[in-house]
Amino acid sequence: MKHYFLILLFAFLGGNGVAQQAVVRQPNGTLTLEKIPNSPPRNIIFILTDDHRYDALGFLNTQTFIQTPNLDRLAKNGAYLPNAFVTTALCSPSRASILTGLYAHKHRVVDNNNPVSKHLIFYSQYLQKSGYQTAMIGKWHMGGEFDDPQRGFNYWVSFKGQGSYLPEKNGFNVNGRKVPQKGYITDELTDYAMDFLQNRKKDKPFMLYLSHKGVHADFIPSERDKGRFKDHTFKPPVSMAVDSQKDAPMWLQNQRNSWHGVEFPYHSQLDIGEYYKRYSETLLGVDTSVGRVLDYLEKEGLLGSTLVVYMGDNGFMFGEHGLIDKRTAYETSMRVPMLAHCPDLIKPGTVVNEVVANIDVAPTFLEVAGLKMPKYMDGKSFLPFLRGQTQPWRTGLLYEYYWERNYPQTPTMHALRTDRYKYIHYHGIWDTDELYDLQEDPNETNNLIHQPAQQSTAKKLNKDLFDILQQTNGMSIPLYEDRGQRNDLRSKKGAKAAEFPVYLEREGKNEK
Template identity: 55%
Template sequence: MYVSKLIRSFRHTYFLLIILFCLTAFSKKENPETVKAPIPAVKPRNVIFILSDDHRYDFMGFTGKVPGLQTPNMDRLAKEGAHLKNAFVSTALCSPSRASILTGLYAHTHTIVDNQAPLPKGLQFFPQYLQKAGYKTAFLGKWHMGNQDDQPQPGFDHWVSFKGQGVYYNPTFNINGKQVPHKDSSYTTDLLTNYAVEWMRKQDKSKPFFLYLSHKAVHAEFNPARRHRGKYKDMPIVYPSSFYLTATDTSKVFGAKPGTNPELKTPVPNLKDMPAWVKKQRYSWHGVDYMYHGQTDFNAFYKDYCETLLGIDESIGKVLSYLKEAGLDESTMVIYMGDNGFSFGEHGLIDKRHMYEESMRVPLLARCPELIKPGTQVTQVVQNIDIAPTILELAGTAIPKQIQGKSFVPLLAGKNISWRDKAFYEYYWEYDFPQTPTMFGIRTDRYKYIFNHGVWDANELYDLQEDPMEINNLIRSPLHQEIAHSLRDQVWDWLESTSGMQIPLKRIPHKRNDHIYKGTY
C-alpha cells in the first residue's frame, strides 16, 4: 500500500514537472530578431566589401569578353579566390540594390524601390550587428540610398561619403560629419582608396574590422583618371548582335555591319513579340540612337567606360597590397561586386533597369586563402540579398530572422549543400525615367520569364541555352506554354510569400525632369 502511494506520488510530481517545463518554454516571447541559423563556430574575420557602380558581369579581363580589356587585380581575385559566375541583383538600380546589399531584403520588403525613396524608419543594416559583435566598421564612398544626403548612417564608426552621385574630380567629402573639399585634380576613386587604407592602418589588429568601400565609378557619364585617358583609344568594339534588331538602316550604325560580328550565332529574332517599350527606347535617353539626348556617341561611351574601370581595378590592387604589407592577406575576406550591370547596345539599349542578362547580372569575386581554394568556380545562383548573411556568418554573428538572403560561405568553401536554382527580379517604374515599365520575373539555369506590368505589351520568355542574347521571345510558342505558366506561377508565389503583392509608393518631390510632364501636376 505504502509503495503504491509512493509510486503514484512520484508519477504525479513527474507529470507536473513536465507541464511546468513546457509552460516555461512556450511562455517566452519570441525575439523579433530570432536567428534562423545557429551562430557559426568560426573565428571572426576581417571583411572588406568593395562595391562598384554599373559594372557588368563580363567586363573583366579574365572572361575574354572584351578584347584588350585589362583588369589584373580582378583577375587575381578570381585566380587566387572564387569567381561566382551566376551572381544577380534582385533590382538593377543603384538605391534598391544597395539597400538589398545592406539589409539582405528584397526591394519590395525594404521599400526603397527607386533612387529617391526615403529610408523607412527602423530599417536595420547588417553592419549594426557587426558593431554589436565588437567589430570596428567604416563606410567610404557612394551612399546614394534612400536620400541624397551625405550624413553618417547607422552601423558605421567611420564615415566618408558625398552627396548623390558625386563627381569624379575634386570632390567634397563628408568625413564624420565635416565637409572636406579636395582640389588639385584629385580623383574620387583614388581618394576613397587612400582613405580606406589609411583607416585600416589605424586599426587595432587584435580586433576585427569591416570595411565597406563603395565607389562612384563606373557610373555614367564616365570620366577616367587622367593617367588612363586614351589608354583604349584603339580598342576594337564588338557590337552585340541584338544591337541591330530595331535599327532602320544597319549599314549606318557606327560603321559596323552585323556580318562582321562573331556573336551572330543566335536564333532568328522574334521582332513581332519584342516588347514595344524596348523598340521605342532605342531612340530615347537610354537608347543607342539618342544616348543622353545626343550628348555622346556609342564608341566614345564604350571606351570611356573601360578606361574608368581601370581605376577600380587599381583600387582593388592597393587594398590587396596593404593586406599583404600588414600580414592580413591570408585571413581577410575581400569581396568585390557591382551594384548592377549595364547594357552596351544589347536590344539597342544602354543603361540598366531592365531584366536582360547584361543588366541584372553582376561581377562577384571573393578571396580569402584560409577559406577559399584558388580558382574556385561557384556556379550556383547568388543574389545581392545574400551579401549581408554571408558577411555576418564570416563574422561569427547570428543571422537575423528577417533577412531573406542566405549565406554563401559554404559555397566558397567548396561544400556541397542544398541551394537555390533561380533568381527573382523586380523593377518599379520611375517618374524620372518613364521609358521602362514595372516588371517582375524569374531566371532559372535555362529559362527567363519577364512580366511587363502596367503596359499594353508582350511578356517575355527566353531559352537562355539556345538563345543567350534573348532575342527570340517564346511567350507565344505552343511548345513553351507549360513552361511559361509554371514560371509565371513561381513569380506570383515568390511575391505572395514575401509580402510583395503591393507596389511600395512613396511621396517624393520631382524636379529634375519636369519638362517631361509640363502642366500635369
C-alpha cells in the same frame, strides 16, 4: 464601420500618405544575434562598384579594351561567381538589398529618390554590436542628396548623391565633418580606406565597405588612364542591331529612340563604342584601387585570413537590346561581377556556378562573422559554396523593378530567372511578356512566350513568380510623389513607334 475603415486606411497609408508595408526587422529591434559555435570572426572587406557589368573583366576577353589585372588576380587566387545577380538593377534598391538582405518590396527603397526607413537594420549594425570595427567609405546614395554618417559604422567617408570624379564644392563628409575633395575620387576614397586600415584597433576584427563612384556615368578616367584604349575597336553586341530580336515588346522597340536607347542616348548623338572605351578607362582606376587593398593586406600578413568580396551594384548595357543603362531584367542589366578571395577558406580557381544575389551578401558576411542570420532576411549565405561545399539552394531568383516617372520608358516588371529560363512579367502596359531559354539563347533575342511548345513552361514560371511574391509580401506596387526631372524625349530622326503586334490583331469584331 466608419472607424474600422479609417483604421485600415491609416495602416495602409502608413500615416504619411504613402502606401507601404511594415518594415521587416528583428524582434524588438535587437542587434544581438546568436553565435555560430566554433566560428571565430574573420576580417571582411567588401568592395562595391557602380554599373560594373558582369563581363567587363579582363580574363573573360569580351572586348580588347577590358583590362583588369588586379580583379583577374582575385579570380585566379580565389573564387569567381559567374552567376551573380541583383534583384533590382538600380543603385539605391540594390545597395539597400546588399545592406539588409531584403528584396526591394520589403526594404521599400525602390528607386533613387525616396528615403531609407529608420527602422531598417543594416548588416553592419549586427557586426558592430558583436565587436567589429566598421567603416563605410564612398558612395551611399540611398534616400536623396545627403552624406551624413549612417548607423552601423564607426568610420564614415561619403559624399552627396552621385558625387564627382573631380573635385567640386560639396567635397566629402568625413565622420561628420566637411572636408574638401582634393583629387580623383577613386584614388582619394582608396586613400581613406588605407587610413582606416592602418589606424584601426589591431585587437578587433574589422569590416571595410569600400563603395566606389566608379564606374558610374558620366565616365571620367584618371589622367594616367585617359586615352589608353582610343585605338581599340568596339565589338557591338548581337542584339544591338535593329530587328535582331524576335517578338520583342513594343516598349523595348520604342526605347531605342529614347534617353536610354542607342539612337538617342541621353538625348544626344553619343557614340556607344567610344562611350564603352571611356568606361573601361575609368574602370582601370577601380582595378588599381583593388590592387592597393590587396597589397596592403599582403604586407600586413592579413591576405590569407581576410575575406575580400568584389561586386557590382548592377549591370550596364552598351547596346544590348538597343539600350544603354540598366533597370531591365535582361542579363546585362541584372547580372554583375562577383569575386571572393580568402586563401584560408577558398581554393584558388574556385568557380561557384550557383545563382547568388545581392540579397545574399548580408547573410554571408554574418556567417563569416560567426553570427546566425536573422530569419526575416530573404537571402542566404553562400559561404559554403566558397568553401567548396554543397547546400540546398534556390531554384529561381526573383527580379523586380518599379516604374519611375523620371524615366518613363521602362515599365514596372517582375521576372523569375532559373538556371535555364527567364520569365519577365510586365505591369500597366498593353504589351507582351517575355520568355527566354538561356541555354539555347544566351543573348535573349528569341522571345518564346507565344510558342505553343513553351506554354506549360511559361505557366509554371508565372505561378512560381507569384508564389515568391506572395510568400515575401510582395503583392503591391509602391506609389510615391513625383521627384526629379523627366527624361522622356524622342528624336525626330530616330525610329518611329513600334507597330502593334500581329499576334494581338483580329479580322473582325466577332472574332476571338
